[in-house]
Amino acid sequence: MKKIIKEIIPYIVIILVVVLIRSFIITPVTVDGPSMEKTLFSGDVMILKKFAKNNLKKGEIVVIQKGSNKLIKRLFAMPGEKIKCVSGIIYVNNEEVDDSHANGKTPDFKEYILGDDEYFVIGDNRNNSFDSRSFGPVKKDQILGTTDLIIFPFNHFKKF
Numbered sequence: 001m002k003k004i005i006k007e008i009i010p011y012i013v014i015i016l017v018v019v020l021i022r023s024f025i026i027t028p029v030t031v032d033g034p035s036m037e038k039t040l041f042s043g044d045v046m047i048l049k050k051f052a053k054n055n056l057k058k059g060e061i062v063v064i065q066k067g068s069n070k071l072i073k074r075l076f077a078m079p080g081e082k083i084k085c086v087s088g089i090i091y092v093n094n095e096e097v098d099d100s101h102a103n104g105k106t107p108d109f110k111e112y113i114l115g116d117d118e119y120f121v122i123g124d125n126r127n128n129s130f131d132s133r134s135f136g137p138v139k140k141d142q143i144l145g146t147t148d149l150i151i152f153p154f155n156h157f158k159k160f
Contacts, residue, residue: 025051029063029070029147035123035130036061036072038103039160045152046072050145056119058092059101061160063144064121066135070144073121073131074101077112083120084111090122102126109133119143 021027029048031040039061040046048063056062060075076090076097077083083092088105090097099106104126112120118137123129132138148160 023050025049028151029072029144031072032070034128035125036074037125037128039101039124040072040150041156043153044150044156046147047149047151048145048147052146053140053143056143056146059098060146061148062119062121062146064138064142065144066138066142071121071130072147073123073129075119076122076132077114077120079114079116079118081120082111082113085109104128107133112137 027048027050029046031042031044031046033042053062056075056078058075058078062073062075064071064073077092081092082094083090085091085106085108087108090099090106101124103124106122106126112132114120114137117140119140120132120137122131122133150156150158
């Protein structure tokens, strides 16, 4: 009996380490849909950095939980900021934003003034994205983390 327990312990430790890493540090996430094209494509597998949600920066790609869905979007505005789009140009705090990741022209949207715990996210594929323009700002607890590394398929492998 002791021999069996000694043999099983390394496997239990491995399983616990994997579960802890996936729960608190990193986990794979798969792009589902065209909302981030030409940056990301449906089927791309990325590494979600869960630990990075406490140090968010504008322009980063984030994964959010919206209902039962995980959505991958770009972070455009932070708590306390105001964001709007006029004539296809996005403004944060009345300053034009670098929108070089955009695929297509951004349709105008009304001004949002973000609360203390609100973030504004937009997909890179401006004409085909379910994002804050549709459902409004997201709360920090809806942000699962950031991602900047495609690991599969191998011909898409890159770090942003």
